[in-house]
Amino acid sequence: MEYIRPQNLKEALRVMKKRGGRTILIAGGTNVIPDMRGKTIKPQVLLDISHLKNLSYVKEEKKRIRIGSLTTISELVSSKVIQNFASILSEAANQLGNPLVRSRATIGGNLADASPAADTAVPLLVLDASIVTERDGEKRREIPIDQFFVGPNQTVLKPDEIIKEIFFPKPDPKSKIAYIKLGLRNAMAISVVSVALLMEMEREECKEVRIGLGAVAPKPMRAYGVEEVLTGKKINGKLIQSCCEEVEKEVQPITDIRASAEYRRSMTSVLLRRLIQQITT
Amino acid sequence: MLELRIIGKPIPRHDAWEKALGLTSYAADFSLPGMLYGKVLRSKPPSARILSINTTTAEKLPGVRAVLTAKDVPKNESVTRFGQTHTMGGGFEGLYRVLADKKVHFMGEAVALVAAETEEIAEKAIGLIKVEYQPLSGVFDPLEAMKPDAPQVEEGKSNIITHYEVVKGGVEKGFSEADVIVENTYRVPFVDHAYMEPESGVAWIDEDGVITIRVSTQVIEHFRGVADVLGLPHNRVRVIGTYVGGGFGGKEDITVETFLALLTFKTGKPVKLTYTREESILCHSKRHPYIMEYKTGVKKNGQLTALQARIVSDAGAYVYLSPWVLLYSMVDAAGPYRIPHVKVDGYTVLTNNTFTSANRGFGAPQVCFAYESQMDELAKGLGIDPVEIRKINYLEKGESLATGQVLEHHVALKETTHKAHRALGEKTASRGHLKIGRGIASGMTSYGRMVFLHDTSRSHVSIEMDGSVTIRAGIQDIGGGQASSLCQIVSEILGVRLEDIKIYIADTALTPLAGTTTATRQLYMSGNATLMAAQEVRKTLLKKAGEMMRIDPQRLDLVDREVIDIEGSGKNLPITEVVKTCASEGLPLYHVALFKAPFRNLTQYERIEGDVFPDFTFGTHAAEVAVDEETGKAQVLKLVCCFDVGRAINPLSVEGQLEGGAIYGMGYGLTEEVILEKGMTLTPSLSEYLLPTSIDVPDVQTILIESGDGVGPFGAKGVGEPSVCSVAPAICNAIYDAIGVRIYDLPITPEKIVKAMKEKRKD
Amino acid sequence: MKKPKTYSLEINVNGEWKRAEVTPEETLLHVLREKLAHTEVKEGCGKGDCGACALLLNGKAVNACLTLAMQAHRQKVVTLKGIGAPERAHPLQESFLRHGAIQCGFCTAGMIVSAKALLDENPQPTRREIREAISGNLCRCTGYKKIFDAIEDAAKRLR
Numbered sequence A: 001m002e003y004i005r006p007q008n009l010k011e012a013l014r015v016m017k018k019r020g021g022r023t024i025l026i027a028g029g030t031n032v033i034p035d036m037r038g039k040t041i042k043p044q045v046l047l048d049i050s051h052l053k054n055l056s057y058v059k060e061e062k063k064r065i066r067i068g069s070l071t072t073i074s075e076l077v078s079s080k081v082i083q084n085f086a087s088i089l090s091e092a093a094n095q096l097g098n099p100l101v102r103s104r105a106t107i108g109g110n111l112a113d114a115s116p117a118a119d120t121a122v123p124l125l126v127l128d129a130s131i132v133t134e135r136d137g138e139k140r141r142e143i144p145i146d147q148f149f150v151g152p153n154q155t156v157l158k159p160d161e162i163i164k165e166i167f168f169p170k171p172d173p174k175s176k177i178a179y180i181k182l183g184l185r186n187a188m189a190i191s192v193v194s195v196a197l198l199m200e201m202e203r204e205e206c207k208e209v210r211i212g213l214g215a216v217a218p219k220p221m222r223a224y225g226v227e228e229v230l231t232g233k234k235i236n237g238k239l240i241q242s243c244c245e246e247v248e249k250e251v252q253p254i255t256d257i258r259a260s261a262e263y264r265r266s267m268t269s270v271l272l273r274r275l276i277q278q279i280t281t
Numbered sequence B: 001m002l003e004l005r006i007i008g009k010p011i012p013r014h015d016a017w018e019k020a021l022g023l024t025s026y027a028a029d030f031s032l033p034g035m036l037y038g039k040v041l042r043s044k045p046p047s048a049r050i051l052s053i054n055t056t057t058a059e060k061l062p063g064v065r066a067v068l069t070a071k072d073v074p075k076n077e078s079v080t081r082f083g084q085t086h087t088m089g090g091g092f093e094g095l096y097r098v099l100a101d102k103k104v105h106f107m108g109e110a111v112a113l114v115a116a117e118t119e120e121i122a123e124k125a126i127g128l129i130k131v132e133y134q135p136l137s138g139v140f141d142p143l144e145a146m147k148p149d150a151p152q153v154e155e156g157k158s159n160i161i162t163h164y165e166v167v168k169g170g171v172e173k174g175f176s177e178a179d180v181i182v183e184n185t186y187r188v189p190f191v192d193h194a195y196m197e198p199e200s201g202v203a204w205i206d207e208d209g210v211i212t213i214r215v216s217t218q219v220i221e222h223f224r225g226v227a228d229v230l231g232l233p234h235n236r237v238r239v240i241g242t243y244v245g246g247g248f249g250g251k252e253d254i255t256v257e258t259f260l261a262l263l264t265f266k267t268g269k270p271v272k273l274t275y276t277r278e279e280s281i282l283c284h285s286k287r288h289p290y291i292m293e294y295k296t297g298v299k300k301n302g303q304l305t306a307l308q309a310r311i312v313s314d315a316g317a318y319v320y321l322s323p324w325v326l327l328y329s330m331v332d333a334a335g336p337y338r339i340p341h342v343k344v345d346g347y348t349v350l351t352n353n354t355f356t357s358a359n360r361g362f363g364a365p366q367v368c369f370a371y372e373s374q375m376d377e378l379a380k381g382l383g384i385d386p387v388e389i390r391k392i393n394y395l396e397k398g399e400s401l402a403t404g405q406v407l408e409h410h411v412a413l414k415e416t417t418h419k420a421h422r423a424l425g426e427k428t429a430s431r432g433h434l435k436i437g438r439g440i441a442s443g444m445t446s447y448g449r450m451v452f453l454h455d456t457s458r459s460h461v462s463i464e465m466d467g468s469v470t471i472r473a474g475i476q477d478i479g480g481g482q483a484s485s486l487c488q489i490v491s492e493i494l495g496v497r498l499e500d501i502k503i504y505i506a507d508t509a510l511t512p513l514a515g516t517t518t519a520t521r522q523l524y525m526s527g528n529a530t531l532m533a534a535q536e537v538r539k540t541l542l543k544k545a546g547e548m549m550r551i552d553p554q555r556l557d558l559v560d561r562e563v564i565d566i567e568g569s570g571k572n573l574p575i576t577e578v579v580k581t582c583a584s585e586g587l588p589l590y591h592v593a594l595f596k597a598p599f600r601n602l603t604q605y606e607r608i609e610g611d612v613f614p615d616f617t618f619g620t621h622a623a624e625v626a627v628d629e630e631t632g633k634a635q636v637l638k639l640v641c642c643f644d645v646g647r648a649i650n651p652l653s654v655e656g657q658l659e660g661g662a663i664y665g666m667g668y669g670l671t672e673e674v675i676l677e678k679g680m681t682l683t684p685s686l687s688e689y690l691l692p693t694s695i696d697v698p699d700v701q702t703i704l705i706e707s708g709d710g711v712g713p714f715g716a717k718g719v720g721e722p723s724v725c726s727v728a729p730a731i732c733n734a735i736y737d738a739i740g741v742r743i744y745d746l747p748i749t750p751e752k753i754v755k756a757m758k759e760k761r762k763d
Numbered sequence C: 001m002k003k004p005k006t007y008s009l010e011i012n013v014n015g016e017w018k019r020a021e022v023t024p025e026e027t028l029l030h031v032l033r034e035k036l037a038h039t040e041v042k043e044g045c046g047k048g049d050c051g052a053c054a055l056l057l058n059g060k061a062v063n064a065c066l067t068l069a070m071q072a073h074r075q076k077v078v079t080l081k082g083i084g085a086p087e088r089a090h091p092l093q094e095s096f097l098r099h100g101a102i103q104c105g106f107c108t109a110g111m112i113v114s115a116k117a118l119l120d121e122n123p124q125p126t127r128r129e130i131r132e133a134i135s136g137n138l139c140r141c142t143g144y145k146k147i148f149d150a151i152e153d154a155a156k157r158l159r
Helices: A009-019 A032-037 A073-078 A080-085 A087-094 A107-113 A121-126 A224-230 A237-250 A261-280 B014-021 B056-060 B119-128 B171-176 B220-230 B257-267 B277-283 B322-332 B364-382 B386-393 B413-422 B482-494 B522-549 B575-584 B651-670 B727-739 B750-762 C028-034 C091-098 C108-121 C127-133 C145-158
Strands: A002-004 A023-026 A045-048 A058-060 A064-068 A130-135 A141-144 A149-151 A161-169 A175-182 A193-202 A205-214 B036-042 B048-054 B064-068 B077-080 B094-097 B110-116 B130-135 B160-168 B180-188 B200-205 B211-215 B237-241 B271-274 B290-298 B304-316 B341-350 B434-447 B456-463 B469-473 B501-505 B556-559 B562-565 B572-574 B590-596 B615-628 B634-644 B701-705 C007-013 C016-022 C054-057 C060-063 C076-078
Touching: A009 A023, A009 A045, A009 A130, A009 A161, A023 A032, A058 A080, A064 A080, A073 A080, A073 A087, A073 A107, A080 A087, A087 A121, A087 A175, A087 A193, A107 A121, A107 A161, A121 A175, A121 A193, A121 A205, A175 A261, A193 A261, A205 A224, A224 A237, A237 A261, A261 B750, B014 B482, B014 C091, B014 C108, B036 B119, B036 B257, B036 B277, B048 B110, B056 B064, B056 B119, B064 B119, B064 B257, B077 B220, B110 B119, B110 B257, B160 B322, B171 B290, B171 B304, B171 B341, B180 B364, B200 B257, B211 B220, B211 B257, B220 B237, B220 B257, B257 B271, B290 B364, B304 B322, B304 B364, B322 B341, B322 B364, B322 B434, B364 B386, B364 B434, B364 B727, B386 B413, B386 B434, B413 B434, B413 B615, B413 B634, B413 B701, B434 B727, B456 B482, B456 B522, B469 B482, B469 B522, B482 B501, B482 B522, B522 B556, B522 B562, B522 B572, B522 B575, B522 B590, B562 B575, B572 B575, B615 B727, B634 B651, B634 B727, B651 B701, B651 B727, B651 C145, B727 B750, C007 C028, C028 C054, C054 C108, C060 C108, C091 C108, C091 C145, C108 C127, C108 C145, C127 C145
Parallel strands: A002 A045, A023 A045, B036 B271, B211 B237, B304 B341, B469 B501, B634 B701, C007 C076
Antiparallel strands: A058 A064, A064 A161, A130 A141, A130 A161, A175 A193, A193 A205, B036 B110, B048 B130, B064 B110, B077 B094, B160 B341, B180 B290, B200 B211, B200 B271, B290 B304, B434 B615, B456 B469, B456 B590, B556 B562, B562 B572, B615 B634, C007 C016, C054 C060, C054 C076
16 A cells, blocks of 8 residues: 655556556545455555645635635634525534544535535535536546535545535625524434425515435435525415425435434434424524 | 431542543553453354355464463353352353354354454454354244244253243132233343443453463453363352443443453453444343233222233343243232232243343343333223222232242332322423323332342451551442442441541452342442441440440541540540551451341242342333324423432432443333344344433433441432333333333333324324 | 555654554554554444543544544644643543543543543533534443543633
């Protein structure tokens, strides 16, 4: 095995292209190292990008927020910009793992690992984020996040592609956001279900809505069906009930040691209802 | 003697200071030059025949110094009495097999051992050992395993290891007198001790051929078992016990000792073996799952009339301490209550699951969950308060258990329940979907070993020429302040400051044997032995001092290395003078005391009758729980424990045990389960096996009652295990109070609550 | 077996520069314990589930088992022994002792590291913030209460 620490992103990309195959990127290491321990990955080259400080940033621009892929989870928690414009992201980040893990884990790593329960993915789905990637000798890609995940721990990333940045448009100041994670304990818990909601109301009508769900499908997902049910409608008890019924149809949860599919299904609608009620009152 | 100077004071412990500084050398922190690394090959299938084992490739790997299988073990199988010194029947023996031979019986059973120059090479060698398995059908449910046509876990042996009975009066009569009868089946799961320190040790063989094993263990006396396996005389195997990073019963059986001894014996080199966490969860003992069918009857006036129970425990693939644990459960099964008619049948049954053995509480927590849930159900049936029904039925000093043992010491249950319940204070208000409920549960847990084991402990106390004091005791320290409590006792008796005492522990070659650190027995047994030893040394010193000072020894006391006249004559004498005089006159400046627990004998073990334990610790837990009635998530807001501890030798240590035990019990109640499916462990690491974190726990409140009526030194009782038993049922009862549904199997997960509420709505 | 490729690690541990030959996949935990004689850093699980191996890497509390040794090349690491020593113990160490917050002691090193990281950043934490700060450090013995008390007290004494 080899250890390579590139001086910059360009160099990292060159190594990825040249060495191909069993070159594994490591940043925070909080997934890669346990995966190596569990022998689910067997790298030939460990390409350490954790020192590329220029990939760690949170930038506020006029219309959007840009986050460098190596921004740590704890940096997301404490960033004033994120707290101001996308508090659901710092809230979700604050419930990822535990403080020791959050100091090292990165937003890029969380997304690349692509767990169906990925803590940062769910708020980012609702924020309509895009993932900026680069490959040596190729044009950079901007992948909308709802096209980024393909299945459990699978993304559209090519073997030599690196996430450089995540950006999202600043949510309309009139919109409200909320997030909730259900786990079996209060720290170090993999989500049983997680829900993020963005809603913009016009009087009593739902002008725009985005719903992100985690741990209830092979990948973090947007509940487009439910969004359709809600958009342009007046929010009342009956409508919320329809949403709950719709979301239960839309999710594809599995049964595992943490929860049954049935429980996950009903909890999705419970949590969705709570978030809608929270936002609309 | 005057009033107590240091007993009862919350003193900082000497070992805690070293731990705070990072100086303590735990088992895995120790290394020797030329040391090899050991690894264990473990079976993948839970039940299979071993057709062949090919170690050739592994042996040829450069850096590998030994590859051992069953054929290389001098005595691979023995019928062990698990530390009893005399045979008493009762099914208290079991097969101890070092390495799997013709078959594997549970997933993770040790099949081969490797020693190599580095850990990496050892691990690679493990991967190169080729084992051919022929999967066999296995049995994974103890109820299935009891059936006559069930696959036999151990060929030629019944899966039913043992059956015990408790009979008092006639339950049919009892039930006919009852106005309300409640019948339920309770289930509790496999759980892991999950000590923070995985199993570890280093062994070496010296120029004399003596094998020394420096190991994290609760029982250094396994040296005998190890010697027998190797075919060595007992006096040529030495075990040194380190300060243990958590035991809880999981390091009570042999873990790495035999493997280490074999590898060092074979290679002639020091060997270190440390389990990974995954390995620890996979292969070390678990708490027994129980299936408990309970039927309890009560009269309108609240008096219990009859209790009938059938208890089946899953012993896993090997006997280990299963009969013992079951016996504890038999004595505890009816709870601390006055019941005229009792019948309990207990079975412990082999399966192809991970073997089960000691875990903090040792059979008491399981039945406590059942009998304390029953009490609340009975209260509901009668329409009376759960506190009230208990007060009506609590046993008192002088009354007897269903097994006939008279409770000779103070029973503080009424007081503990009253105080615990009251300490909950004002009830938190329910709001929205968060419903608040309160529950209590009481427990009775023995401390001290079963009396027919003829338990003893020894302690050696000596005073040096300069007046400093040395204690030598075989006591194993697993974090509960076992060693420091002995220092505190000696400090009290000999009037020396704690800084002037040095204790050497847990060395089979050099410290008098103190017995196991299990069964909440050490304060009782070694505390008393140390007390006796210190008192003898004191007597010798004061007698000589009296002669030297020409004062009646009754008037003398030892204070900070001086002999003083308590009647204020002002005369005093430095202790060094007394010591020198004793030495020159050939008087002993040390004493090794042997303390014996009461020795009794049971004439038979089918029906459990008579005195089984020296004493019991009684206590009550009160819990306030918030249940989210839609998600089922339960949060313990308040947890109070009130215990009669006899005497708190060190209040910090006692509170620590109670607080820790409360959370140990809370995990049992709400989140912990080692999930086995057809013998396969589905919760391999601490990501899946969920311990409470710092933001899951309430601030546990402890209330100590000191009746002074324990059999330990200064009237102390033991609390290590009693602290756990009644927590889960208290939480379960609180959940019932919150949302009106009862869960009959642990852990009480959110999903179980939601399911139960759904069922309830259907009715 | 082919000899694995190694790298020369330079690392500052508790103020002292140290060197070791390490393989790419070797964790900081492994190197500190096995090659640099820093056994005060404990291994409880090896994959970030328990916090026993917590130490300060450039001032931030992290799991040593989730950091490659080479990721700490030329970086500063502080372990429990760098926080306090017998001659000059840290108020956290004294406080843990005084409050009975240490039983088996195996979680203590990581616990004190997380507490130090908290107090460095937030000298006046609420009890809630204390609980959050150590939520990655498991303790099986104490039930955590005396640990909260000890950290609260140490914070007061440090002010």
